[in-house]
Amino acid sequence: MTEILTPNKLIVRIAWALLLLLAVMFVCSLIGTERISLKAVFAGDEAGSAVNPDYEIFVRVRIPRIVLGAIVGAALACSGVVFQALLRNPLADPYILGISSGAGLGAMIAVLVGLNSAVFGRSPIAVFAFAGAMGTVWLVWFIGRLTGKFHLTGLLLAGVVVNAFFSAVIMFLTSVARSDEVYGTMFWLMGNMAEEDFLVVWTAGGCVAAGIAALFYLGPQLNALSFGEDDARSIGVNTGRTRTTAFAIAAFMTAIAVSISGLVGFVGLIVPHAVRLVLGPDHRQLLPLSAIFGAIFLVAADTLARIVVAPAQLPVGVVTAIAGGPFFLLLLVRYSKKVGWSK
Amino acid sequence: MRQWLLLLLLIFCWMAAGFAFFDGAETRESAGAALPKDVQRIVSLAPNLTEILFALGLDEQIAGVTIFSDYPPAAMKKRKIGSFWQPNIEAVIAAKPDLVVTLEFPQQKEAARRLRRLGCNCLTVNIEKVGDLFEAIDRIAEATGKDAEAAELASNLRSRLDVLSASAAKYERAKVLWVIAREPLRVAGRDTFVNELIELAGGENAIGRTVHKYPPIGSEQVIASAPDVIIEPAMGSKTVSEQQKEALRYWSRFKNVPAVANGRIYVISPDTVCRLGPRLHQGVETVARCLRPQLFAD
Amino acid sequence: MVEMSGIIEVENVSFGYTRQSTVLEDVSFAVAPGTFLAIAGPNGAGKTTLLNLLCGAAKPRTGRITIDSAPVESYTTAALAEKIAVVRQGFVPMFGFSVVETVMMARTEHFGAMGFESKADRQIVNEALELTETAQFASRPIGSLSAGERQRVFIARALAQQTDVLLLDEPTSFLDLKHQVGIYDLLKAAQVDKRRTVIAVTHEINLATQYCEQALLLGADGSSLFGDTAEVLSAEHIEKVFAVAVFAGRIGKEKFFIPIGRFAKDKTISL
Numbered sequence: 020m021t022e023i024l025t026p027n028k029l030i031v032r033i034a035w036a037l038l039l040l041l042a043v044m045f046v047c048s049l050i051g052t053e054r055i056s057l058k059a060v061f062a063g064d065e066a067g068s069a070v071n072p073d074y075e076i077f078v079r080v081r082i083p084r085i086v087l088g089a090i091v092g093a094a095l096a097c098s099g100v101v102f103q104a105l106l107r108n109p110l111a112d113p114y115i116l117g118i119s120s121g122a123g124l125g126a127m128i129a130v131l132v133g134l135n136s137a138v139f140g141r142s143p144i145a146v147f148a149f150a151g152a153m154g155t156v157w158l159v160w161f162i163g164r165l166t167g168k169f170h171l172t173g174l175l176l177a178g179v180v181v182n183a184f185f186s187a188v189i190m191f192l193t194s195v196a197r198s199d200e201v202y203g204t205m206f207w208l209m210g211n212m213a214e215e216d217f218l219v220v221w222t223a224g225g226c227v228a229a230g231i232a233a234l235f236y237l238g239p240q241l242n243a244l245s246f247g248e249d250d251a252r253s254i255g256v257n258t259g260r261t262r263t264t265a266f267a268i269a270a271f272m273t274a275i276a277v278s279i280s281g282l283v284g285f286v287g288l289i290v291p292h293a294v295r296l297v298l299g300p301d302h303r304q305l306l307p308l309s310a311i312f313g314a315i316f317l318v319a320a321d322t323l324a325r326i327v328v329a330p331a332q333l334p335v336g337v338v339t340a341i342a343g344g345p346f347f348l349l350l351l352v353r354y355s356k357k358v359g360w361s362k
Numbered sequence: 363m364r365q366w367l368l369l370l371l372l373i374f375c376w377m378a379a380g381f382a383f384f385d386g387a388e389t390r391e392s393a394g395a396a397l398p399k400d401v402q403r404i405v406s407l408a409p410n411l412t413e414i415l416f417a418l419g420l421d422e423q424i425a426g427v428t429i430f431s432d433y434p435p436a437a438m439k440k441r442k443i444g445s446f447w448q449p450n451i452e453a454v455i456a457a458k459p460d461l462v463v464t465l466e467f468p469q470q471k472e473a474a475r476r477l478r479r480l481g482c483n484c485l486t487v488n489i490e491k492v493g494d495l496f497e498a499i500d501r502i503a504e505a506t507g508k509d510a511e512a513a514e515l516a517s518n519l520r521s522r523l524d525v526l527s528a529s530a531a532k533y534e535r536a537k538v539l540w541v542i543a544r545e546p547l548r549v550a551g552r553d554t555f556v557n558e559l560i561e562l563a564g565g566e567n568a569i570g571r572t573v574h575k576y577p578p579i580g581s582e583q584v585i586a587s588a589p590d591v592i593i594e595p596a597m598g599s600k601t602v603s604e605q606q607k608e609a610l611r612y613w614s615r616f617k618n619v620p621a622v623a624n625g626r627i628y629v630i631s632p633d634t635v636c637r638l639g640p641r642l643h644q645g646v647e648t649v650a651r652c653l654r655p656q657l658f659a660d
Numbered sequence: 661m662v663e664m665s666g667i668i669e670v671e672n673v674s675f676g677y678t679r680q681s682t683v684l685e686d687v688s689f690a691v692a693p694g695t696f697l698a699i700a701g702p703n704g705a706g707k708t709t710l711l712n713l714l715c716g717a718a719k720p721r722t723g724r725i726t727i728d729s730a731p732v733e734s735y736t737t738a739a740l741a742e743k744i745a746v747v748r749q750g751f752v753p754m755f756g757f758s759v760v761e762t763v764m765m766a767r768t769e770h771f772g773a774m775g776f777e778s779k780a781d782r783q784i785v786n787e788a789l790e791l792t793e794t795a796q797f798a799s800r801p802i803g804s805l806s807a808g809e810r811q812r813v814f815i816a817r818a819l820a821q822q823t824d825v826l827l828l829d830e831p832t833s834f835l836d837l838k839h840q841v842g843i844y845d846l847l848k849a850a851q852v853d854k855r856r857t858v859i860a861v862t863h864e865i866n867l868a869t870q871y872c873e874q875a876l877l878l879g880a881d882g883s884s885l886f887g888d889t890a891e892v893l894s895a896e897h898i899e900k901v902f903a904v905a906v907f908a909g910r911i912g913k914e915k916f917f918i919p920i921g922r923f924a925k926d927k928t929i930s931l
Contacts, residue, residue, distance in 0.1 A: 023764060238775050240768065254821065256741075
């Protein structure tokens with residue numbers, strides 16, 4: 020943080036972080052309620068005449084779930100960085116502009132309408148949640164722009180109001196719905212990881228990776244925006260285009276994450292701060308490293324969620340908050356002097 | 363600008379590769395149901411399904427049950443595969459089932475979808491009403507080759523229910539308020555199997571038709587419905603007698619309600635009344651005891 | 661019609677924030693390249709407004725503004741940033757960037773494809789840090805500097821932008837005497853050594869008189885007066901525009917003005 024960032028330093032840091040991520044993913048894939056032997060896994064798909072359960076569990080349940088956890092964690096942490104930069108607000112998280120209630124409402128509607136068949140091979144809840152999230156973000160953006168182009172407070176207020184409104188609608192639907200439907204939605208909303216088709220994993224991974232790359236490209240502009248709209252413009256940054264692009268990409272990544280796992284809180288708020296505290300505020304570094312550490316954090320949290328109260332599972336959002344909170348407070352105490360917050 | 367186009371191109375190629383590679387190659391839908399005689403390992407994802415399987419004589423074949431499958435006692439020794447709300451997919455697969463039996467509500471439907479995608483053979487039955495129960499028994503029997511046992515189970519159950527209904531028919535129908543939660547106050551409505559239990563036992567639901575199956579109601583409706591009997595299934599870890607005391611304390615505020623005035627508040631064990639399964643007749647009898655205690659003096 | 665030729669030309673510009681009010685009325689002037697221009701006037705006269713108009717942040721109601729012979733509107737944000745660097749008042753301490761990172765941001769539009777600076781950029785930034793005597797703070801977070809030091813950093817950033825024109829909004833407000841003079845020395849050096857055009861909105865009449873060759877005096881009624889400092893910043897004009905009694909003095913070649921209030925010890929000063 021004290022010296023300026025160079026490409027070499029960044030590459031080295033990303034490499035180490037990726038190595039750590041792979042190690043964590045590998046270790047977590049061996050942890051679970053069922054004991055798996057790697058040898059048995061390598062025996063292949065069908066051992067003898069029966070299906071090989073070790074293979075099934077490892078390759079088709081655990082690995083997809085862990086990879087999805089990494090994808091969701093990366094998406095949430097990265098969008099958290101972007102929203103904090105765009106709104107210039109350290110309390111911003113990916114859900115701040117209505118995405119949480121929009122996704123929840125979408126999920127609830129899917130459950131209530133009673134869609135049984137898969138939509139594009141995905142569960143209907145996921146698709147509706149995605150649509151709800153994107154639609155709500157668009158709505159908030161639209162209302163925010165009515166208050167004056169890129170007026171931050173207006174945007175935040177629009178987000179808060181839309182969130183409150185949709186949450187109320189969700190509560191209303193909750194009270195008229197059947198209890199099992201309600202439980203299903205609430206459960207989904209609390210954030211849960213589950214395995215999916217390889218195609219889903221591949222697609223989501225591609226979208227999120229592309230999003231992170233695109234945002235990295237906007238890194239210097241986001242740095243400039245930290246000093247304010249006017250300052251950034253006088254340096255030559257096209258603030259309007261930067262804002263709109265970054266916002267759209269971050270919202271899209273968050274919607275993908277939410278459609279996969281429901282609402283996992285804490286990752287998008289805290290991981291950016293943690294990385295910023297230790298490594299500094301330069302977005303060229305913050306974006307990729309937050310993504311990687313977000314992935315690590317969520318994979319670890321999900322593994323805990325799988326084993327702590329086995330055979331039941333905790334919602335992963337519970338683990339992220341309980342485990343992440345104290346860890347972050349430690350970081351805060353240790354590193355805040357460096358940042359110069361305390362004078 | 364060039365970088366953005368390059369990125370879009372990369373995304374497009376990535377997606378195309380994904381669709382080419384994975385579409386169909388990895389998904390393994392179950393290749394059709396196994397023949398009944400080949401079903402050697404069965405996993406049940408609900409306590410009432412477990413009871414049905416045991417009642418059909420499938421004890422040997424049961425390879426996994428949920429953690430709350432506590433009846434018959436032999437079920438508690440079986441391998442646990444998660445809870446009824448959250449089945450543990452890994453555990454189910456590790457049990458190497460030939461057949462997985464699930465219920466039809468959203469949580470379990472999702473689990474069934476995931477299991478089917480992983481190649482497990484799933485049978486989903488809907489058991490929401492008494493009629494459904496008989497149908498479910500038939501379907502499970504069909505899948506496991508236990509048609510004879512199913513017929514016997516069904517006819518036994520039916521005859522016992524008939525006996526109970528016959529004895530109930532002689533008496534006036536008491537009005538029953540079936541309370542499933544106290545704060546906020548929630549009762550069983552008419553569109554539930556609990557209602558069927560009440561009617562089979564010779565009672566009548568004090569609450570009229572409602573939108574919800576388990577509507578939350580206010581004190582007004584309690585008084586207006588004027589129930590003769592209040593029944594609460596016990597919940598949680600406190601003993602039934604403790605809960606009975608608490609219930610009496612709670613309901614004492616409704617002095618004008620006939621059930622309270624006559625001291626006809628019953629907290630009953632939930633095993634046979636909250637689970638729609640082969641012990642249905644026991645459930646009906648339990649309710650009947652509350653409605654006509656004088657007839658069941660032990 | 662005044663002959664217009666200059667790096668910045670303002671022709672008959674009027675502006676008001678609402679339909680009824682007018683802050684600037686028919687302002688015209690041309691700034692020759694390499695000038696140090698002071699924009700002075702009472703509060704609310706429209707100094708900051710004029711600044712915003714000059715850098716394209718606001719559009720005039722009538723008239724036009726050209727930078728380097730092209731109208732302001734015709735510039736994209738990036739292109740305009742190559743012509744004009746702005747140093748505004750105020751600072752929002754946010755996420756803890758260091759001094760050198762802050763100054764390096766001036767080179768954002770010149771970064772390579774991966775978003776990193778080149779050797780040339782680093783050279784320019786180092787020069788700017790040296791010129792503003794902020795090199796010793798290079799690694800410190802900007803929020804930990806004093807106001808004066810921070811102001812120098814922002815000027816370094818403006819210098820690193822390598823533009824022909826520097827626009828500053830009250831660069832010495834909240835600074836002590838030493839830093840006030842220091843900043844103006846810095847700006848003068850930029851003008852003289854680096855041949856930049858410096859335009860500073862200022863309340864410091866005396867410093868303007870000392871350092872700036874040209875001055876623009878804006879009145880609260882929308883009036884404007886442009887020309888050489890010696891003529892524009894005269895006791896008569898100052899008294900009229902600022903609506904205050906003023907004592908004009910001279911020591912050697914330096915002129916100075918002191919406002920005189922009701923409780924002045926000696927109302928009949930004469931030199």
